[in-house]
């Protein structure tokens with residue numbers, strides 16, 4: 143069983159962040175919300191580990207609890 | 209009280225050119241005595257090239273404007289002979305704190321790498337910065353270097369011909385005409401020269417206003433950079449507090465787009481804002497207040513025949529990331545040795561096109577970085593604000609979110625990867641950071657530093673490899689700087705230049721960027737690299 147990694151892990155963070163925002167460019171709030179939901183599901187499937195997913199959900203809901 | 213920026217440092221004085229029958233022709237005229245124009249003039253004069261600087265003003269920058277100067281520009285200033293007084297006067301800082309809403313979310317240390325002569329950053333008022341440059345120009349002049357500063361000389365028109373440039377200059381005594389083989393336009397973001405030549409300056413306008421206040425106060429704040437996102441004293445906006453010498457504090461408050469600038473600038477409106485931030489009892493005096501907006505843009509080309517644009521005249525960025533003056537110094541660092549070789553007939557004019565190639569790359573990097581910072585500070589859509597706030601919330605608890613917080617990425621020099629001047633990268637195992645195109649990393653050498661040894665000409669740095677003491681090619685002499693593992697007490701030289709190689713030969717350009725590197729000395733290979741580094745390939 144894994145453990146949630148909260149240390150920086152993505153290379154070139156500014157490039158990554160710009161790409162994330164570019165994905166939303168020109169979309170309505172509803173469209174963006176839908177994309178975000180799909181993206182969460184896709185990434186969760188990639189992670190797969192239920193323990194890690196549980197910790198991630200807790201961290202998102204109340205930052206600092208994990 | 210007379211502030212330094214109120215004293216004329218190069219007041220108008222009549223010169224012989226104004227009484228000449230025919231226009232006098234100079235080698236180089238620099239238009240603008242801001243940080244960039246002054247650096248260009250010093251660089252050229254130091255190498256023996258005749259240069260006249262024209263400025264319609266006669267004082268240093270009104271108020272401070274730029275405050276942060278990064279390591280690479282300080283190294284350039286060392287080469288120009290005025291790094292030390294700036295570092296002595298400046299404030300060195302390494303720590304920053306980020307606040308969001310009512311709380312501090314995290315702090316960071318720049319953790320500058322050991323073994324460099326210069327710190328990652330100093331803070332210094334722009335007027336001191338310019339004053340030290342003027343002092344240096346004056347010292348060169350006193351030593352007989354061909355440099356002249358003409359205040360109260362406003363360029364009113366330009367005729368850029370194929371073999372010379374003709375300028376009309378207005379002075380308190382009337383107008384005169386003067387000519388130059390080359391003109392370097394360092395006349396700032398509003399560049400009249402650019403406008404007179406009908407050249408475009410396109411980019412993005414940011415619909416935002418920032419109140420900048422330099423206040424003098426005896427305050428208990430540490431020497432750190434504090435940045436607030438959405439603080440209670442400036443809701444929905446950002447704020448910055450940063451220390452300068454002489455107990456002057458830079459305060460930057462975002463105001464938004466829809467404001468009355470003249471009203472906001474009035475002390476009766478500024479003071480309550482500052483008290484909300486610093487506390488009701490704070491005792492301070494306003495040194496300088498201004499409201500600025502900004503744009504991120506650049507010219508399509510920096511070279512237009514015999515007119516070369518540098519600094520804010522060529523490119524403009526938002527202040528977040530301190531890239532304006534810092535990158536302007538890198539422009540002149542790149543340009544002056546090239547122009548010097550062309551004027552001496554030691555390189556073809558086309559070498560100057562590589563100034564365009566290399567510095568446009570630098571400008572684009574700076575524009576990208578400062579645009580991203582600005583977009584983080586002022587999210588331009590609901591979704592980017594939601595993500596921005598999520599990053600800030602998470603940054604308080606989780607280290608992974610901190611690299612995403614962007615209140616300005618500190619200025620680092622551009623690597624000229626793929627430049628047409630670059631030669632061979634033949635050093636197997638050589639470190640990535642000193643590849644051709646990269647600025648030379650500094651390294652301690654027992655009782656000095658490497659960059660000081662490289663000087664300002666072509667250099668052949670050898671580490672545990674034999675080579676001749678000088679190499680002559682196209683009338684250019686490259687001097688050998690011979691090093692050995694014995695000169696490297698900390699191991700930094702080996703780490704920064706050898707990697708896993710046992711010895712190395714580096715050809716280094718006058719601006720201290722790497723041109724080519726090899727594991728051993730081969731005369732033909734070095735000569736080929738000098739040929740390409742001087743634009744002949």
Ligand SMILES: Cc1cc2nc3c(=O)[nH]c(=O)nc-3n(C[C@H](O)[C@H](O)[C@H](O)COP(=O)(O)OP(=O)(O)OC[C@H]3O[C@@H](n4cnc5c(N)ncnc54)[C@H](O)[C@@H]3O)c2cc1C
Nearest residue numbers: 240242243244264274275276363395396519520532533534
């Ligand atoms: C609020 C603020 C904060 C900043 N902070 C930083 C920072 O921390 N770090 C950093 O690196 N940069 C910073 N900058 C940017 C920095 O101030 C500029 O990049 C820098 O001043 C540009 O220098 P320059 O020599 O190109 O132009 P300028 O300093 O604008 O100089 C242009 C000169 O040309 C002269 N001139 C204009 N027209 C004519 C004419 N027709 N004839 C003769 N002379 C003429 C002017 O009198 C002036 O002296 C900041 C800017 C602002 C506004």
